[in-house]
Amino acid sequence: GAIKPVVTFTPNWGNILYYDNVTLTCDVPSTVPEEPRTYHWYKDNQPIPADQQRLHITSLVVEDSGDYQCRTIGGDISDPVFLNVTExxxxxxxxxxxxxxxxxxxxxxxxxxxxxxxxxxxxxxxxxxxxxxxxxxxxxxxxxxxxxxxxxxxxxxxxxxxxxxxxxxxxxxxxxxGIVLFKTVALEILVDLEEGELPQKCCIVTLFQK
Missing domain, CATH: 2.60.40.10 (Immunoglobulins)
Structure with missing residues (x-):
């Protein structure tokens, strides 16, 4: 499938103070044909009036908080990124x-x-x-x-x-x-090959666990 664009923030913080400014950038994969491109922006699944790669929001208010997405003509829409404006x-x-x-x-x-x-x-x-x-x-x-x-x-x-x-x-x-660490544990499994036979040593199984 097509590679989605990614929305990034500048400054790149998880929460932003009201009255500050922020720039949202629609980063498009290099596999997408070059300019000219037309961009579409969305907030909470609703289109907003912007058609450039960068969306500048000045003097933020709490109501600017929400999920932002972007796409180019004929391209996939990005995953939502939450802008958290704190008062x-x-x-x-x-x-x-x-x-x-x-x-x-x-x-x-x-x-x-x-x-x-x-x-x-x-x-x-x-x-x-x-x-x-x-x-x-x-x-x-x-x-x-x-x-x-x-x-x-x-x-x-x-x-x-x-x-x-x-x-x-x-x-x-x-x-x-945490970084997921794996270790192997060797177990001897005793199984019945046919009904009525004595259990026989069959195999070594490697288990993975965190």
Missing amino acids: NYVILQRPPSAIFEGDPLTLRCHHIRDFNAINTKFYKDDQEIKSSDTNSTFHIPNITMSQSGLYKCTKEIQRDIATYVFIKSDVFFISLK
Whole structure:
């Protein structure tokens, strides 16, 4: 069958803060004939007025959340990709795709635009793991199963010249997809070849298990 296009986000986060901007790109397989191409975009299975490879959405609102798809004339439609727009002063942003053991992981404590913020803190299972006034990201070069857990962040948002308000993000459970490991187990199976005969040693069977 035909290879489906893929919708990607820039910036590539699993959740995006309202009033931010995002660009959706319809990545078409190289086997599809080159330009000129006409693109069709869909949100929640309904067509939307866009015909370019990139769909720019500015000043996002919660109502922009939904499943987005694209296709080209004569081509297959992409799988839906969910755009998650969150309304808050501070959110903890995480990757949109599954995280596997050994992968690098970057989390970002992101605050609403046009506000100043200080004193960013990250927590895992309610224990502080990082504090910074200048760096809003937390990076793990090679994540392990022991680093799964409940993550959140906090910032102090400047409400006026003299007042900062302590704001915390939602809590996200970061779970890892374990690498599937297989091992072989050799078993001697005793079978009856014909009714009435004594069991005989037949064969060695290899089993696979996680």
